[in-house]
Amino acid sequence: MAKNASDKLPSIQTQKSEMQVCHDDSAPPMKAQTIDQLHSLQKKKPSAPSTPSRGAQGDFTSPPTVEDERQRQQLQSISASLASLTRETGPKVVKGDLTHVHHYTPSPSDSALKFTHVLYNLSPAELYEHAIKYEKGSFITSTGALATLSGAKTGRSPRDKRVVKDKTTEDELWWGKGSPNIEMDEHTFMVFVNDQFLNWDPQHRIKVRIVSARAYHSLFMHNMCIRPTPAELEDFGTPDFTIYNAGQFPCNRYTHYMTSSTSIDLNLARKEMVILGTQYAGEMKKGLFTVVHYLMPKRGILSLHSGCNMGKDGDVALFFGLSGTGKTTLSTDHNRYLIGDDEHCWSENGVSNIEGGCYAKCIDLSKEKEPDIWNAIKFGAVLENVVFDEHTREVDYLDKSVTENTRAAYPIEYIPNAKIPCVGTHPKTVILLACDAFGVLPPVSKLSLAQTMYHFISGYTALVAGTEDGVKEPQATFSACFGAAFIMLHPTKYAAMLAEKMLKHGATGWLVNTGWSGGRYGSGNRIKLAYTRKIIDAIHSGSLLEANYKKTEVFGLEIPTEMEGIPSEILDPMNTWSNSEAYKETLLKLAGLFRKNFEGFMDCKIRTDDKLREEILAAGPIF
Numbered sequence: 001m002a003k004n005a006s007d008k009l010p011s012i013q014t015q016k017s018e019m020q021v022c023h024d025d026s027a028p029p030m031k032a033q034t035i036d037q038l039h040s041l042q043k044k045k046p047s048a049p050s051t052p053s054r055g056a057q058g059d060f061t062s063p064p065t066v067e068d069e070r071q072r073q074q075l076q077s078i079s080a081s082l083a084s085l086t087r088e089t090g091p092k093v094v095k096g097d098l099t100h101v102h103h104y105t106p107s108p109s110d111s112a113l114k115f116t117h118v119l120y121n122l123s124p125a126e127l128y129e130h131a132i133k134y135e136k137g138s139f140i141t142s143t144g145a146l147a148t149l150s151g152a153k154t155g156r157s158p159r160d161k162r163v164v165k166d167k168t169t170e171d172e173l174w175w176g177k178g179s180p181n182i183e184m185d186e187h188t189f190m191v192f193v194n195d196q197f198l199n200w201d202p203q204h205r206i207k208v209r210i211v212s213a214r215a216y217h218s219l220f221m222h223n224m225c226i227r228p229t230p231a232e233l234e235d236f237g238t239p240d241f242t243i244y245n246a247g248q249f250p251c252n253r254y255t256h257y258m259t260s261s262t263s264i265d266l267n268l269a270r271k272e273m274v275i276l277g278t279q280y281a282g283e284m285k286k287g288l289f290t291v292v293h294y295l296m297p298k299r300g301i302l303s304l305h306s307g308c309n310m311g312k313d314g315d316v317a318l319f320f321g322l323s324g325t326g327k328t329t330l331s332t333d334h335n336r337y338l339i340g341d342d343e344h345c346w347s348e349n350g351v352s353n354i355e356g357g358c359y360a361k362c363i364d365l366s367k368e369k370e371p372d373i374w375n376a377i378k379f380g381a382v383l384e385n386v387v388f389d390e391h392t393r394e395v396d397y398l399d400k401s402v403t404e405n406t407r408a409a410y411p412i413e414y415i416p417n418a419k420i421p422c423v424g425t426h427p428k429t430v431i432l433l434a435c436d437a438f439g440v441l442p443p444v445s446k447l448s449l450a451q452t453m454y455h456f457i458s459g460y461t462a463l464v465a466g467t468e469d470g471v472k473e474p475q476a477t478f479s480a481c482f483g484a485a486f487i488m489l490h491p492t493k494y495a496a497m498l499a500e501k502m503l504k505h506g507a508t509g510w511l512v513n514t515g516w517s518g519g520r521y522g523s524g525n526r527i528k529l530a531y532t533r534k535i536i537d538a539i540h541s542g543s544l545l546e547a548n549y550k551k552t553e554v555f556g557l558e559i560p561t562e563m564e565g566i567p568s569e570i571l572d573p574m575n576t577w578s579n580s581e582a583y584k585e586t587l588l589k590l591a592g593l594f595r596k597n598f599e600g601f602m603d604c605k606i607r608t609d610d611k612l613r614e615e616i617l618a619a620g621p622i623f
């Protein structure tokens with residue numbers, strides 16, 4: 001049998017080479033090594049003596065209540081409705097027709113109504129063909145037998161057979177010592193189903209179904225997607241895309257294509273995604289964002305990893321940036337209407353938020369600096385990986401024991417000045433955020449269109465790895481379109497659309513450094529949020545457009561010489577470093593990193609307009 005090139009097993013990729021392909025801007029991993037460690041991290045002992053806690057072990061579990069019973073019944077009904085839907089169509093039985101199965105025509109995704117292909121009573125010859133084609137380690141021996149491998153398990157696993165124990169099986173089955181029936185509760189067997197929408201633009205709305213095994217994941221997506229009204233839910237019909245989140249279950253890295261115990265698997269033809277081996281809820285949100293990055297450009301709509309807000313006069317601003325650069329913090333502005341904090345579409349109709357919720361970082365969160373986010377963390381919000389007092393349940397937002405990447409997910413209407421529906425007119429302001437831990441980018445620069453494109457394609461930020469000892473050197477990250485992990489087409493496709501839209505609607509680009517000033521991480525300080533807010537206010541009001549500008553060395557950025565409410569000396573980073581040699585050296589180092597990164601884009605085609613293309617190539621640092 002001729003071996004097809006696409007049938008060949010890919011070599012297992014190492015983590016290192018993967019990193020070079022796709023820059024992941026996600027936060028540092030969790031600090032606990034085991035589940036027990038993790039749980040012990042979450043609850044910390046009260047610092048001062050307080051009211052004695054219930055029970056000697058501080059155990060909060062109580063006997064089943066009416067509420068438990070209601071929840072049990074509700075879960076049962078979800079499961080029952082899923083089961084009955086499945087029965088409506090039943091599995092599709094295919095008798096021996098392998099061709100049919102393997103030339104599967106994609107049908108609209110619906111976990112309940114979709115046919116399950118059953119290969120029914122195949123003949124030995126058919127089974128041989130199937131095994132040899134799809135199951136690695138299958139061979140025909142000299143006497144004609146089928147030699148196979150059974151994988152890691154070469155014997156039965158009697159200790160792994162679990163049976164749901166309910167009112168009926170409790171009495172009927174043999175349980176306990178010596179019994180082969182290991183008990184499992186109904187919750188463990190159940191799945192949660194959310195039917196929701198993406199995109200506030202009704203013309204381009206996407207129906208999504210999320211099937212998950214954890215209530216946390218279901219609530220997270222309830223908050224993050226657009227919640228249908230009861231009437232909309234009634235007419236929901238078949239979803240356009242379905243996520244199956246089985247994050248508690250690690251995948252076996254020795255299975256075909258798996259390179260670690262985690263896998264986020266996307267099948268665009270089947271309109272399905274499966275999540276294995278990670279329970280980080282952000283995978284679902286950003287997984288759907290990835291799908292949007294595929295579907296929308298096909299319709300001529302630009303998908304954006306950006307925050308978005310609107311002034312009282314209807315002026316719309318976008319905030320691009322990698323994780324932790326300030327999209328959520330700065331788009332949540334008490335003086336403006338919030339359209340969304342993270343994912344948007346820009347179409348002929350203007351901008352629309354893809355989501356129905358926000359996902360804010362909450363490390364070091366303070367009521368004074370970020371009151372709207374602080375107040376949104378109330379009943380209904382999901383608070384991930386934070387540490388709280390075991391007794392009072394007060395959250396310590398300074399505590400990084402579990403992770404630096406503590407998060408809150410809340411419905412967008414928890415922000416008082418959210419603009420609902422979350423849509424706006426064509427943006428007039430495009431702000432590129434970079435958290436520059438090298439401390440050499442100016443707090444604000446006005447960009448030409450070519451510079452905006454150069455920095456959009458570069459997608460720079462530099463953060464510090466965490467609070468671990470010995471991390472002195474900031475880590476530069478270049479992530480095309482400020483979201484290389486989520487884009488599906490070549491970065492220049494999105495860049496060309498952005499350039500065209502900015503030109504057409506006369507939008508101005510800005511580069512705002514929300515990172516270090518007065519020296520790199522370790523010697524300088526992060527620019528005060530209050531200053532960044534003043535800068536953003538001046539951009540919105542139009543007053544910064546009127547300022548006097550000068551051009552910086554190397555990066556050739558236009559920076560204001562003065563502006564109200566900000567000490568003039570901080571506007572040019574050169575003035576803030578005590579050691580000007582060290583400044584120059586660091587500046588050149590960063591410029592070198594930009595140049596090296598952009599080498600991959602030197603043959604990029606931005607529109608068919610060669611002039612803009614030349615300008616973009618020339619918009620990088622000159623040294």
Ligand SMILES: Nc1ncnc2c1ncn2[C@@H]1O[C@H](COP(=O)(O)OP(=O)(O)O)[C@@H](O)[C@H]1O
Nearest residue numbers: 323324325326327328329361514527528529532
């Ligand atoms: N000058 C600043 N500008 C913006 N954010 C700042 C600044 N200084 C500190 N921060 C903090 O940085 C973090 C920015 O995170 P966030 O807005 O969630 O980023 P993103 O949404 O882009 O991932 C917040 O925790 C915010 O409090």
Ligand SMILES: C=C(OP(=O)(O)O)C(=O)O
Nearest residue numbers: 026282322323324342359
């Ligand atoms: C949710 C995320 O996005 P951001 O940090 O940009 O808010 C993420 O990258 O996990």
Ligand SMILES: [Ca+2]
Nearest residue numbers: 025322323324
């Ligand atoms: Ca991100």
Ligand SMILES: [Mn+2]
Nearest residue numbers: 327328342359
């Ligand atoms: Mn964010």
